[in-house]
Amino acid sequence: MPVKKRKKDFTLSEKLYIPEIMKGLGLTLKHMFKPKVTMEYPEVKFNPPAAFRGRPVLVQEENGVERCVACGLCARVCPALAIEVQASETNLDKERFPERFEINMIRCIFCGFCEEVCPEEAIVMSKDYELVFRNRNDAIFGKDKLLVPIAKLHDRLEFLRNFK
């Protein structure tokens, strides 16, 4: 096997890397006086733009009823099979409503297909990005956690109207 010999004996001037190191340190020093680019995250919260695809939520109208008509399109389009909908009938105008609506947040890949496919704009991606669970059961979000009042989702609904 051919073994390559490497040049290892540098002269003294070659061994002195100090100018190179000083150059790096100089740049760092210069940047100390420039504005910071970092964010001190847990103390300062990051405010995402309207386009942000965070946790999917169900839109709750002002009268407290969800928009969802339990058509099940979101469950069908979901690539990760994270959504489960069980439909039931209601006396309201929309006739059908989801008796049970569950999103398994461990499975969800935040692709936004559910929002895209929804004919009623009933499921949208919110700005929530802090998703921590203590166990797997907590990660299955039912209607109690998914329903969000429409007042909090105006940003996103407007974004969808403009850019989709």
Add this chain to the structure above:
Amino acid sequence: MALKTEEMVLNMGPQHPSTHGVLRLEVELDGELIINVKPHIGYLHRCFEKHCEAMTYPQVIPYTDRLDYLSSMYNNFGYVVTMERFLGIQVPERVEYIRVIMGELQRIASHLIALGTYGLDIGAYTPFLYCFRDRETILSLFEMTCGARLLYNYMWVGGLSHDLHPDFVPKCREFLKVFKPNITELNNLLSYNKIFVERTANIGILPAETAINYGITGPMLRGSGVKWDLRKNDPYSIYDRFDFEIPVGTGAQGTLGDCWDRYFVRVREMEESVKIVEQALDQLPEGDINAAIPKRIKPPVGSIYGRVENPKGELGYFIMSDGSTNPFRVKLRGPSFVNMTVFGELCKGHLIADVIAILGSVDIVLGEVDR
């Protein structure tokens, strides 16, 4: 009398910080010299290809994001371009331009990671942070447009998920203006740094012939002096409209095809990408982005192979259809995976510390090597 020496096998990884993911290298050593390196891959295997068979065609797109997660946009790009050729869809001009802009920004972002972590691997911590600073701006641009920072799911067959935000174009121009001097800063800090050059020049020399024989593509092949770029050689989308060059390795600091050449090709590619984005922003037409999205994607029976120039090399999708809504077979030709094959060859005869330098210059992403 010579002392009797024994060869040693050393396992590097899977949790080694410089292997860029879960990769195990079985290194055969003679003292400090390397006799052979055997990469063991598959720790991150997620059955992408098999999984696609259970998905409908659009549902595959979010999973292409997860292959090479540092260049998700380009993985989307490759898939949709292939699918559009398969279905015979002509997408609107605006969509093509936005795709090119996004793809080239992604190339810059991916190369920034490659360069930054390369420095980090061999002991230069500072450039890594500056690279991340610039990448952050690109990610914010992506986030403003499609809502995700890493796994975009932005390009759809026949169109895009969202139109550009009105702020996008000015912000992108602003970024390019800030970014150009930053490349010079990076060059002064790392590329021409003597310590860095000593560490990378004449290391891991890949002759052009070997590179071609192994099917190496991307900056690695160009680092060996071969002028091969699919954007020029087999233009897809609208790349034939832009004026840019293909940077190749010159052996400026050592031998042609060494680690430094591969590194520097990436730096120069970022400059070229900046040029492309600038031109695309100037020419960006108005229009509807959703005009060509088909209601139902059902390609004819048959198969197709489409390839694009991913930041890491040739990304090819082989898609076979049986006429249903799900692909019958999807095969991915990943650049990282193929570039990885030559790794053992490159390491032979070098010192053990050079393994890290060579691995960094190959620029692999384990998400795609293992799929």
